[in-house]
Amino acid sequence: MGAPTELPWWTDKVGYEVYIRSFADSDGDGVGDLRGLHHHLDYLAWLGIGIVWITPFYPSPMRDHGYDVADYRGVDASFGSMADLEAVFAKAHDLGMKVLVDLVPNHSSSEHPWFISARSSKDSPYRDYYIWRDPAPGGRPPNNWTSHFGGSAWTLDATTGQYWCHLFLSEQPDLNWANPAVADEFDEILRFWLTRGADGFRIDVAHALVKHPEFLDNPPAAEFVRSDTSADEWGALEHLYDANQPGVLDVYRRWRKVVAPHDGLLLGEVYVLDAEKVAEYVRGEDGLHLGFWFKPLHLAWEPGAIREVLVAGAQAAPGLLAWVSGSHDRGRAASRFGGGNVGRARALALSTLLLGLPGTPFLFQGEELGLENGAVPREQAQDPVARRTEAVGRDGSRTPLPWAPGPGWGFTDGPRTWLPMDGRTEADTVAVQRADPSSMLHRYRALIDLRDAQPDLRRQPVEWVGEDGPVVAYRRGAVIVAANCGDQPSSFTPPEGAWVVAFSSNRDGEQQPAGGDVVLAPHQAVVLTR
Ligand code: GLC
Numbered sequence: 001m002g003a004p005t006e007l008p009w010w011t012d013k014v015g016y017e018v019y020i021r022s023f024a025d026s027d028g029d030g031v032g033d034l035r036g037l038h039h040h041l042d043y044l045a046w047l048g049i050g051i052v053w054i055t056p057f058y059p060s061p062m063r064d065h066g067y068d069v070a071d072y073r074g075v076d077a078s079f080g081s082m083a084d085l086e087a088v089f090a091k092a093h094d095l096g097m098k099v100l101v102d103l104v105p106n107h108s109s110s111e112h113p114w115f116i117s118a119r120s121s122k123d124s125p126y127r128d129y130y131i132w133r134d135p136a137p138g139g140r141p142p143n144n145w146t147s148h149f150g151g152s153a154w155t156l157d158a159t160t161g162q163y164w165c166h167l168f169l170s171e172q173p174d175l176n177w178a179n180p181a182v183a184d185e186f187d188e189i190l191r192f193w194l195t196r197g198a199d200g201f202r203i204d205v206a207h208a209l210v211k212h213p214e215f216l217d218n219p220p221a222a223e224f225v226r227s228d229t230s231a232d233e234w235g236a237l238e239h240l241y242d243a244n245q246p247g248v249l250d251v252y253r254r255w256r257k258v259v260a261p262h263d264g265l266l267l268g269e270v271y272v273l274d275a276e277k278v279a280e281y282v283r284g285e286d287g288l289h290l291g292f293w294f295k296p297l298h299l300a301w302e303p304g305a306i307r308e309v310l311v312a313g314a315q316a317a318p319g320l321l322a323w324v325s326g327s328h329d330r331g332r333a334a335s336r337f338g339g340g341n342v343g344r345a346r347a348l349a350l351s352t353l354l355l356g357l358p359g360t361p362f363l364f365q366g367e368e369l370g371l372e373n374g375a376v377p378r379e380q381a382q383d384p385v386a387r388r389t390e391a392v393g394r395d396g397s398r399t400p401l402p403w404a405p406g407p408g409w410g411f412t413d414g415p416r417t418w419l420p421m422d423g424r425t426e427a428d429t430v431a432v433q434r435a436d437p438s439s440m441l442h443r444y445r446a447l448i449d450l451r452d453a454q455p456d457l458r459r460q461p462v463e464w465v466g467e468d469g470p471v472v473a474y475r476r477g478a479v480i481v482a483a484n485c486g487d488q489p490s491s492f493t494p495p496e497g498a499w500v501v502a503f504s505s506n507r508d509g510e511q512q513p514a515g516g517d518v519v520l521a522p523h524q525a526v527v528l529t530r
Contacts, residue, residue: 010265010290011319011458013050013098014355014448015362019328020055020079021065021418022400023365028414032400034080038088040403043430045095047368047441048448051360052092053100053202053267055328057085061111063171064149064384065398066102067204068109072189082196089197098199100267105186105251106205107172115173122160128179131165132157133215144217145242150231150389153242167208167242169384177209177247183254190258200265206281206288207270210248212241228392229329229385244272253286265289267322267360273298275316282320290360293321297330301337301346303470303485306353310472314357314462323354326364332397335373344370345523348443348505349483352525353472355447356457356481363444366401369433370440374399375423382419395419404431443505450503450527454479466492471520480528484520491517494528503527 024036034057044052056066057079066076075082092099108115118126133142133154141154142163147170154163155170165174175182190201218237227235255266270278270291278291293313299305313321325333325347337346347370355361373396378386386393399419403410405426411417426432433439451457456477465473470486475495483505484490499514505525514528 007459008265008289009098009263010051010267010360012452013360014048014451015051015053015100015322015360016044016047016049017327017362017364018052018054019365019398020057022398022411024401024403025412025414025417026080028412029078030412030414030417031078032411033078034075034084034088038084038091041088041091041095041097045097047445048452049097049363051098051100051199051265051362053362054088054102056102056104056204058104061109061171063109063169065382067104068107068111068169068172069104070109070111070113072104072108073192086197093197098265099197100200100202100265101193101198102204103186103190103193103201104204105175105177106209107166107168107174110171110173118173119157119159119164122162128176129182129185130173131176131211132160132162133165134162143215144237145215146218146231146233146237148230148234149384150233152233165211167205174211175209177211177251178213183251186251187254187258190255190264194259194262194264198264199262200259200267200289203266203268203288205271206252206268206291207248207272208243209251210245211243212245214241216241218242228331229394231385231389231391244277249281249287252281252288256286268292275312278313278321279317282317290320290322291317292324292362293359294324294327296323296325296350296354297327297333297336299336299350301485303472304468306350306483306485307464307468307472310353310357310474311464313359314474317359318462319358321357321359323357323359323361324364325350325354326367326397328364328398329394330397331392332364332371332373333367334370335396339372342523343372344440345505346485348440349485349523349525351444352447352503352505352527353474353481353483355451356474356476356479356527358458358462361451364397368441368444369402369428369430371402371428373397374419374421376419380420402429404429438507443507446503447527454502454527454529457481465495478530481525482518482520482528483525484522487522489519489521491519493517497530499528499530501526502529 023032026035058069059071059074059076114126117124141152145153266288267290268288282291295309333347334343337343376395383393383395400411402424433441456479460477463475470490471492473482501509504510
């Protein structure tokens with residue numbers, strides 16, 4: 001049965017996050033770049049990837065490694081040139097892949113010409129591009145909002161005597177989306193990239209562009225949970241007024257019209273751990289096309305919790321979520337789930353469950369190799385969260401990708417890498433895994449291949465099999481996906497029928513009939529077809 005044409009193109013594809021600084025370095029400076037990506041696009045095509053999301057490559061002072069944009073229409077020289085980027089678009093398209101660029105509309109760099117001008121005088125034509133407030137009595141910040149990366153969300157500008165707002169670093173001033181001129185600028189920025197060859201956008205901090213018009217104090221968090229990846233001050237508050245305001249949907253309504261002529265994808269980093277709230281961004285015909293569902297990045301390895309998070313996402317917004325188990329902002333899944341062979345097996349089992357759910361799955365680079373976090377000693381930390389707060393920070397998931405045994409691990413020809421690669425082994429590398437049919441890499445490739453081959457995994461409704469117990473399982477038409485999320489062998493009973501094990505995460509039983517009860521080893525996942 002052919003694919004019904006009315007489904008959007010991203011339904012049938014698996015995405016991949018390229019963290020550009022750490023993907024592949026072509027010029028020996030120890031930082032990944034666009035030519036390095038270009039060189040390895042055929043690897044992504046071989047793996048079965050259909051959408052490549054490239055993290056920010058714009059000119060930037062790199063205070064937050066590119067998420068501080070100084071020019072929304074350029075390419076930072078450390079990553080290459082506009083011609084290099086256009087070559088990436090062209091080659092990806094030749095290989096049948098789409099490319100998403102990372103749009104950073106919540107804030108710019110403090111070195112963006114808009115902010116330099118805005119800061120110079122209250123009369124600057126760009127003053128209202130940013131959020132300025134007078135000091136509270138006693139000269140204090142205007143309200144109690146805090147920055148993800150530590151301290152207040154307000155910095156006083158000595159020249160003009162007002163504070164600017166920044167939910168991240170003070171070098172990342174928040175743009176003022178209440179000013180229609182900002183919206184006009186971004187319409188043009190989107191068009192610029194669409195006409196250059198981008199197929200859509202991953203939208204950074206998609207939930208926070210619009211702030212409450214009265215800038216009310218945030219209440220204390222009902223429950224404080226310390227995070228490895230943001231400052232305690234951030235976690236101490238309930239983010240009622242600095243994020244998730246209904247007006248943000250007006251921005252996406254506009255953008256839907258801008259991307260429509262190009263059939264472009266709007267994929268939001270909606271970092272809200274409540275599926276119903278994420279659903280508000282994607283439901284209907286005029287919101288985001290897809291929103292990331294990040295709760296799987298915050299899971300303990302516990303069957304009840306895993307089932308709850310998957311069911312919540314699948315029910316709240318069927319087909320409209322992007323499923324992930326890792327990103328450049330969290331520890332790697334294999335490490336979060338215990339590390340070693342167990343952590344890797346659990347990460348693959350979770351990926352097996354995610355790849356068959358309605359929506360578009362995305363891998364974070366290196367997940368397909370079963371990589372654990374890289375070891376980054378505190379004194380070599382690069383992430384501003386780690387450098388400016390007590391938090392562990394995000395460097396562990398950002399260390400460069402090991403491509404091949406040897407000096408520089410095939411990542412670079414140079415003597416150094418921007419984050420250390422110590423602790424990687426030959427077995428971690430793409431080259432070694434590609435040559436070994438039993439490797440993690442080949443497991444991921446087989447899984448993606450199976451998703452492609454089974455339209456039911458993308459089109460049929462999800463029926464959950466069983467309501468509790470260690471095996472988390474669902475059926476979509478003629479396909480069953482199941483994972484043992486407990487630490488003992490466990491069985492489940494597939495609905496009646498002649499099922500065959502089309503994929504088994506540890507390869508046991510693959511291509512064998514699955515009759516009666518199916519027994520799964522701890523952390524084993526299977527896909528059954530008939
Ligand atoms: C997003 C990015 C993160 C960045 C932050 C500020 O959460 O994924 O890496 O630090 O936005 O732009």
